[in-house]
Amino acid sequence: MSESESYYQLARRRGVTRRDFLKFCALTGAMLGLDATEFPKIVQALESKPRLPVIYLNLQECTCCTESLLRSAHPLISDLIFNMISLDYMEPLQAAAGKQAEEVRLKTMKEYPGAYLLIVEGSATLGDGGVYCTIGGKSSTELLKEVADGAAAVIAYGSCATNACVQGAYPNPTQAVPIRKVVKNKPVIDVPGCPPIAEVITGTIVHYLTYGKIPELTNLGRPKAFYQHRVHDNCVRRAFFDAGQFVETFDDAGAKQGWCLYKIGCKGPTTYNACAITEWNDGVSYPIKSGHPCIGCSENNYFDNTPFYTRLASIPNNAIGKDADTIGAGILGLTGIAVAAHAGMTAVVKNHEKNRKESNHDKNRN
Amino acid sequence: MGILRRQVYVWQFPIRLFHWVNAVAITVLFLTGMYIGYPIFVSPGEAVQNFFMGNVRYWHGVFAYAFTTNMLFRLYWYWAGNEYSKFRFWKKDFWQDVVATFKYYTFLAPEHTVKVGHNALAQLMYLIFIWISSLFMIFTGFAMRGGSNPNGILQTLFGWVVVNFRGEYQVRNLHHLVAWGYAIFLLSHLYMVIRQDLLDDDGTISSMVNGYKFMICKDALEEETQERLLKK
Numbered sequence A: 001m002s003e004s005e006s007y008y009q010l011a012r013r014r015g016v017t018r019r020d021f022l023k024f025c026a027l028t029g030a031m032l033g034l035d036a037t038e039f040p041k042i043v044q045a046l047e048s049k050p051r052l053p054v055i056y057l058n059l060q061e062c063t064c065c066t067e068s069l070l071r072s073a074h075p076l077i078s079d080l081i082f083n084m085i086s087l088d089y090m091e092p093l094q095a096a097a098g099k100q101a102e103e104v105r106l107k108t109m110k111e112y113p114g115a116y117l118l119i120v121e122g123s124a125t126l127g128d129g130g131v132y133c134t135i136g137g138k139s140s141t142e143l144l145k146e147v148a149d150g151a152a153a154v155i156a157y158g159s160c161a162t163n164a165c166v167q168g169a170y171p172n173p174t175q176a177v178p179i180r181k182v183v184k185n186k187p188v189i190d191v192p193g194c195p196p197i198a199e200v201i202t203g204t205i206v207h208y209l210t211y212g213k214i215p216e217l218t219n220l221g222r223p224k225a226f227y228q229h230r231v232h233d234n235c236v237r238r239a240f241f242d243a244g245q246f247v248e249t250f251d252d253a254g255a256k257q258g259w260c261l262y263k264i265g266c267k268g269p270t271t272y273n274a275c276a277i278t279e280w281n282d283g284v285s286y287p288i289k290s291g292h293p294c295i296g297c298s299e300n301n302y303f304d305n306t307p308f309y310t311r312l313a314s315i316p317n318n319a320i321g322k323d324a325d326t327i328g329a330g331i332l333g334l335t336g337i338a339v340a341a342h343a344g345m346t347a348v349v350k351n352h353e354k355n356r357k358e359s360n361h362d363k364n365r366n
Numbered sequence B: 001m002g003i004l005r006r007q008v009y010v011w012q013f014p015i016r017l018f019h020w021v022n023a024v025a026i027t028v029l030f031l032t033g034m035y036i037g038y039p040i041f042v043s044p045g046e047a048v049q050n051f052f053m054g055n056v057r058y059w060h061g062v063f064a065y066a067f068t069t070n071m072l073f074r075l076y077w078y079w080a081g082n083e084y085s086k087f088r089f090w091k092k093d094f095w096q097d098v099v100a101t102f103k104y105y106t107f108l109a110p111e112h113t114v115k116v117g118h119n120a121l122a123q124l125m126y127l128i129f130i131w132i133s134s135l136f137m138i139f140t141g142f143a144m145r146g147g148s149n150p151n152g153i154l155q156t157l158f159g160w161v162v163v164n165f166r167g168e169y170q171v172r173n174l175h176h177l178v179a180w181g182y183a184i185f186l187l188s189h190l191y192m193v194i195r196q197d198l199l200d201d202d203g204t205i206s207s208m209v210n211g212y213k214f215m216i217c218k219d220a221l222e223e224e225t226q227e228r229l230l231k232k
Helices: A007-013 A018-031 A036-048 A064-069 A077-084 A098-111 A140-149 A159-163 A198-211 A238-243 A253-257 A324-365 B013-037 B052-080 B092-105 B120-146 B153-164 B168-200 B204-210 B218-231
Strands: A052-058 A085-090 A116-121 A151-157 A188-191 B005-009 B212-216
Touching: A007 A018, A007 A036, A007 A077, A018 A036, A018 A198, A036 A198, A052 A098, A052 A140, A052 A198, A064 A198, A077 A085, A077 A198, A085 A098, A098 A140, A116 A140, A116 A159, A116 A198, A140 A151, A151 A159, A151 A198, A159 A188, A188 A198, A238 B052, A324 B168, B013 B052, B013 B168, B013 B204, B052 B120, B092 B120, B120 B153, B120 B168, B153 B168, B168 B204, B204 B212
Parallel strands: A052 A085, A052 A116, A116 A151, A151 A188
Antiparallel strands: B005 B212
16 A cells, blocks of 8 residues: 555545445545535545554553444444554554554654544553553553654543543542543543444544544533533433433333433433434444433543432532432531521520519519 | 610612512522422323423523522612612621621620621621522523533533533532522521511511511610619
8 A cells, every 4th residue: 555545546446436435425424414515525535635544542441442443333443444544553453462563653653743643542540650551661651642742633532531430530549640631732632431432433533534633622622523412412211301201210110111211310411422313333222222321421520420320429429428419408407406496595595584684673673 | 665666668679579589589499400300200191291391491491590680680789779788798897797696696695786787697698698609500500501502602601610510410419419508598597587577576577578677766765764764
C-alpha cells in the first residue's frame, strides 16, 4: 500500500464497486446523523484523503471497550481497520509483541508527527509515580504523555478514560485520573460508557476522518451527535414513565408488562448516551429494553452513585451512607421534636414569669 | 390591664402577594417534586389512558416558573418597597440583633428586641432557606429541564450547572436533598409565627393578610406604669 493512496483508491483496488462505495458513504452519513447535503463531503473526503494513522493505547482498563469496538456493525470493524484507518498500534489486536510492537508505535510517531489520531482506553494513574500500570517499562501516564504530544487529537474511549470509572471510585487507591487531566495540550474528545456503544466510537473516528476536525461537543466534552440526549428522553418505556406506571420489583406484574424501571434504580433520566437510539449489537436491544435499569455508565463517578437498584444514591458519594430522603425526613423529624420541646419550654418559662408577676402584684397589694 | 396599641402598616400589598404566591408555589413544588422523586401512585389501566407523571412534571414546571418570577419580583421590591421590605445585613445593628434574638429564643434573655418588621435572625433564616436555597433550586432545576432540549435556551443558560457537579445525577440528588429544607423551614416558620402571635398578641398572623401589626405604645405603657407607682 502506498502511503498516499486514498480510501477510494484502496476500495477500488480491493474490488469494491463505486456504487457500493457510495452506499457506504451514505450509510456512514446516516449513522453520524448528518444532513443529506453533507453526503458529497464524505465522498470527497474518502476519495481524496490518505488513510489516517491511529495509535490505540490500552492503559488502566478491563478491555471491555475493545470488546465493544470489535462488534461495530456500521461500519464493520473490519471495514474500519482495513479500509478506513491504518491501525498501527493496538495491543489486543496486533500480532507483534514486545520490542517489535513498540517499534511500530515509535515509527508511526516519527513518520506522522502531529497527524496521527490517538485513541486511549483506560485511565492514567498518578499514585506512587504511576507504578500501578506500566507498559514496556514505562508508566502508563508517561506513555500517554509521550504519544499524545505528537497526536493531532486524542479520543478518550470509555468511562475509564473519561472519568476513571471503577478504579477511580472512592477511595481511588491508584489515583486514577481521566485522560483530560493528563493531556492538556491536545483536543480531547470524551466518548464515555462502560463500554461505549461500538458505533459511537467508530462514528466519532469517521467524523474526524471526514472533516479533519473534532466533532461538536456537549458541555461535558462528548460528541454531541451521540451524547446530547438523555437515554430517558428516547426510551422505549418512556410512555409508562409519563403514565405513572412503575415496576416495583424485578418479578412483579409491572415488570412483565414492560413498565418503567425508574423505581428500581434506572439512571436513564440523568444519563446522556445514544443507547435508546443506536442500541447495541447492531441495534438488537439495550439494557432498559431488555428489562434491566440503566446504571448510568456513561456518567461521571457512576460507581459512586450507588446503590444501583434504588432511585436515590447515598449522599454525598456514600460519605454519609444515607440517601436524600432519609437525611431530609430525618432532619425534618428532629426539627419537629425541637419545635415541640421549644413550645413546651416557652410554656414553662412564660408560666413561671406570670406566677412571679402575680406574686409580686400580691406583695405590692399588701 | 388594658394596653394601648397603635396600628402600623407593615406589609405592603406586593409583599403580601409575594408571600402567598411563594407559599402556594413552594407547597406545590414540594409535593409534585416529592412525587417525581418517589412516585407512590400507580396509574391503573393502560399507559395510553394515563399521563399522571407527565402532568405532575408539567405542573412542577409551571409552578417553577411562577416561583422564579415571584422571586425576581421580590428582588425588585427590596429596592422599591418600604422600610420593612429591606434587608441590611452589612450593618452592625443587624448582627447585634441576631445575637439578641438568638438569646431570646434560647431563653437566655426574657424579652425580645422590638422590631416592627422582621427580627434579624428571621431575616437571616429567610436569606438561607428562601434566597440561597431557592437560587440553588432554580439553577439546578432549570439545568435539568434544559437537558431535554440540548439546543434550547434553557440548556444554553443553565448547561454549565451540570458541569460543575460533574454530572446530572448529583444535580438531581442535591435538588432533592435541598427540597427538604423547605419542609423544615415551613415547620419552623409556622411555629415561630404562631408563638409570636400568642405571646405578644400583636396580630402577626393576620398582618400577612391585612398588612397591619399592633405594636404596644411605649408612651401609654410608661403612663400606666407611672400610674401604678403613684397608687402604691
